[in-house]
Amino acid sequence: MIDETDPYLDWDAAYTLGMLSAAERKEYERHLAHCALCSSGVTSLAGMPGILSMLSPAEALALGDATPALATEEQLRGAEHSPRPLPRASSGRALRPRSRLRMAALGGGAALLLVVGFGAFQLGSGLAQNTVVAGPAPSSAPTATGTPMQAADAAVMTAVLALESKPWGTRLDWQCEYVQTDWPGGAPTFELVMTDRAGTESVLARWTGAGEHAANLAASTDTPSSEISRVEIREVGRPDPLATAEL
Ligand SMILES: [Zn+2]
Incomplete structure (x- = not known):
């Protein structure tokens, strides 16, 4: 009353x-x-x-x-x-x-x-339907630091990845330098794939490999960082990783 x-x-x-x-x-x-x-x-x-x-x-x-x-x-x-x-x-x-x-x-x-919404848009222009985005959209400055990912033998790119534990899960920041910038079939689409300890794969982000590099890429997942066993960058449609981080 x-x-x-x-x-x-x-x-x-x-x-x-x-x-x-x-x-x-x-x-x-x-x-x-x-x-x-x-x-x-x-x-x-x-x-x-x-x-x-x-x-x-x-x-x-x-x-x-x-x-x-x-x-x-x-x-x-x-x-x-x-x-x-x-x-x-x-x-x-x-x-x-x-x-x-x-x-x-x-x-x-x-x-x-x-x-x-704007932050989510920045995560990657082509967020797939199975993209896992949880918690606030990453908005802080790009991280120049991180761990270099293991590049594939036929190096397409070098990549640096940083994981940050959050109360709501894990934030991932990464950037790529493309070895190759002239793509015969047009710029490829890359995806960041997370594998958890149970072996389940999730695509966290997709982006187009235009230009010489991609900086400020970021995504988030509700999976705790301790539960993430591997993060890979792949070209969409191809199973072999271009860069891998074992965690
Ligand atoms: Zn009163």
């Missing part, structure tokens, strides 16, 4: 976003100490500033006056003693600020999805 008489009911957003004055903040924190409803509101919004900070200025503007950056200069000048229009029960505490924030959350979610 929502207590309609609780004047602090909609302060959670302003509090979470750091929009309250010091005095308001103290007052609200005193209230939080004995109001489970408002406390849970704050808890549910705890991740919000981080999400909001991912929005572009234009997107943030679109959220209306829910962010401090949108206060007019006049408001800012008089900020000390002309309180922002904090929603209160007496002033028809509509759901407006709260619903704006919910929208912000949705917008932030969409932005996050876009970021993840």
Whole structure:
């Protein structure tokens, strides 16, 4: 049950976003100490500033006056003693600020999805249906370090592979230098194949062997690194590995 008489009911957003004055903040924190409803509101919004900070200025503007950056200069000048229009029960505490924030959350979610989607796209332009991608998309800088993979006798490429254990599984970063750059039949498609300790193979990524090298290749799997026995690079449709890392 929502207590309609609780004047602090909609302060959670302003509090979470750091929009309250010091005095308001103290007052609200005193209230939080004995109001489970408002406390849970704050808890549910705890991740919000981080999400909001991912929005572009234009997107943030679109959220209306829910962010401090949108206060007019006049408001800012008089900020000390002309309180922002904090929603209160007496002033028809509509759901407006709260619903704006919910929208912000949705917008932030969409932005996050876009970021993840873009990252996944970068993993390899031709991710196969059996590609295993788990956890957040790799987004950090390319790793120039790693272990050289064992190249096949008829060397097509040299490759360097790095595995990183993550709470959600394993992140793989690798890069290839192609010995051959002129492919008679067109640039081949390569795939990164992981074999786990049970002998099960999974294709983690596919990419086209265009240019002289491929850097910043990355993929992730929910398989723990300790369960990965071998990682190979193959040309799609050919069983023999071009580069192998035994783990
Ligand atoms: Zn309360």
